Amino acid sequence: MVEMIPNNLISDEVKSEAEKDLFYQFRDEKTDENFVVLHSFALPEHQSKKFGEVDFVIISRKGIVCVEVKGGIVSRKNGRWSFTNRYGHTNEKNEGPFQQAQGNMCSLQNSLKKVFDRDSPIVNCTYACCVVMPGCIFEDRSPEVIPDICFDQRSEISLKNIVDTSIKYWNSRNKYGFVRDDLSDEDIKKAAGILRGDFCCTTILKNDLDRIEKKIATLTEEQFDVLDQMSDNARVLISGPAGSGKTVLAMELAERSFYEGKDVLYLCYNRSIAQYVKDCFAEKNVDVNVKTFHAYLEDCCGKEANENSDRYFKQILPEKFLDQKNSFAYDLLIIDEGQDLLIPANLKCMDKMIKSGMQNGNWAIFYDVNQNIFNANESFESCFSKLSCNAAKFRLTKNCRNTREIIDTNISVSNVTTQGTPLVDGGLDSVSLKYSSLQSEYDQVIGVLHELREKSVPACDIVLLSKYSLDNPQNCLNGKNLDLVPWSLKITSPLWKARKDEIRFSTIHSFKGLDAKVIILMDVDDFKSPQARLLNYVGISRAEALLYVFYDENKNADREQMLIESFKN
Incomplete structure (x- = not known):
């Protein structure tokens, strides 16, 4: 039996086609063994980064496996790894997939050690990791590559084979020779229960300090x-x-x-x-x-x-x-x-x-x-x-707030190119969503808020922004009763802070100079006028870690023209 958490995939949030395919393959796999699979698991405390994210965490009776997925073309040149998707977009990193997988594995193990007693089977089971590259034949054998835990186009890619092969390899690396604990069904349930509480959208800051x-x-x-x-x-x-x-x-x-x-x-x-x-x-x-x-x-x-x-x-x-x-x-x-x-x-x-x-x-x-x-x-x-x-x-010249992904989105929407060099790499992709009417926009905004709540993102980390005040009929929230129990909507000062159960709403003008981990920018209905460009720039640049932009589909041609202009610059 396979339990996938979450059970459904919002395709707009997952850019990797390989990751999407694996999600459905893992979820629908028929097996008598007990597997709990966490998709897109955020590591709240990574050993070497401000944050980390594991594509899949597989919890099984034999142990816990972290899976790193790389789709498309994988290459390395002058020490830098390149990953090119089927649309020709290339992402470069200094850290290779095997280093990334091992870092995630160690960070996950350290996180669970802080929760469970040191004699718990969950602490003493085998922790493993692997890299899945379903779209290519990977033949590199340099020292940083571990062929035994690499699954490419030629491999049998199934939960059972991935777990068995990965666990076998990492057990063979056990130089002290002691036998690792197996996990009972109850242990699997406990581990998934603890990790599910941490399964949330990654944020730039590790805590809620001032x-x-x-x-x-x-x-x-x-x-x-x-x-x-x-x-x-x-x-x-x-x-x-x-x-x-x-x-x-x-x-x-x-x-x-x-x-x-x-x-x-x-x-x-x-x-x-x-x-x-x-x-x-x-x-x-x-x-x-x-x-x-x-x-x-x-x-x-x-x-x-x-x-x-x-x-x-x-x-x-x-x-x-x-x-x-x-x-x-x-x-x-x-x-x-x-x-x-x-x-x-x-x-x-x-x-x-x-x-x-x-x-x-x-x-x-x-x-x-x-x-x-x-x-x-x-x-x-x-x-x-x-x-x-x-x-x-x-x-x-250094941008201490926005990730590269948020800066790139901002440039493409506002055409303001002087946004500074980001200090944070490897952020979450921004999400742009079209609406055909204010009602459809409202429905999508509510859907995103429910999704964030299901992923345990605190309400106080979320800010809804619009250039229109709530009493303006051009605001998609105008006249609506937000059904967000147990969350509530805060619209009064001070806007720079909120209780844990409060989502904040503000106009872009009033929130200028402040920031939040998650920004949902609504009612974007102008990309052309100079004033609109500045407002879009200000609104998007409030986001620290995760950004959603809702824009009028009737303005899509203007948005595409803005994208073309940003590429020219």
Whole structure:
């Protein structure tokens, strides 16, 4: 009997045809032996990577086998392995399939050792691994290849043969000669029960530690260099793509300056970022004044009731602030999200906020021109030109948030090519899904959420994004009652955190500057206009590990044209 977990395959999520074929072959295999097969098993703690994924884990009476599947053409050149699928797409890796399989095997064994007693049969059974290449004849015999556990086009590829052959080989490697335990049906059930709890979509971060502490603890060498150079310059302009760590650096600069005894004013555009930074500083007892730019102006000169117009924020409020007498001047001004705040009226206000003004005072402005979704580029360029004459300029080039897969999707959708070099390789493929109507989009979104829940992804790791608010009829969730029990939908601040059972919804505008492990970008109905490209860029770049994009099938021609343009670049 074969129990496959999960029992059904969502084909859009599995790009490998060989893996799809094996899934159905294993699931439908007729046998008297007891096999539990886990498909696409995520290793929460890999011995050499931030995360790992096993194509198939086979739990049998003879032991536990990790199966690595490689379809299409397999080759190696100059020490790098290449895997080419039937569509001609090639994926290159330094690590070969046999090394990958062995790393997964050892990591899985170590994970189970932490759960079961050391005398448990599950700990003491044989752990094995193998590589299945059903689409080719593999004849390489270099030292890193293990022919005895390689199943190619000539091999009998069945659960029984894979388990028997792999277990036999790894038992022969047992240099101490002791006999490994067999697993009873109850042991198989226990092992599957424990592993099924960990069977979830892989995430970039290993735990739910506070995000800023995690990222500061792993600052890149580039970020350390910029921090050091900022301390040698009174005025700095720091640019970088989404995910390059601008907010992290801004916070680190603020904290260092506070401990140097300076009065620091930290201003940004987005209320969610302001709340996030303020909460992080409060936990550390760091006394830095953190506000949104406009909230700070209103604190100084008062808020006019029911005023929420563009003219109020860009003209009336700055003029009121400039009319104020004896306002406090800070030692250091830090501006985050500078692309949203650099307009002439605001620049005059900044001049009044710091000692010696913008010409001779101490300030740092962090920005990404590709996220300028609130102001005209002309205003930004004019202010930037004035500031750059009297400031040191630095550029961050490493992307600390997005995987290569997410960056590639973003480039193909937004045509924004300056997204930085990813620090994380081997991520999960992004999923793009077409919808023919808002109802069909809603049904698909709910299906993805149920699937993520079945894979034990915490609700708090998932964020639904749209350029449309929930009360907009162009939002697929508009007027819908989300049947997600026991999950609930959070739509209120703070958006940067949620309870374990809460999925967050936000507009792209409100979530700018924040991130989440899983982003579901909905209602993408424009690929052509400059504003839509920037919104798509901002929305997609919020994803750390897994991305879903739902787009209008009527815009497929525009999407394909965008793909062509991205290849040209």
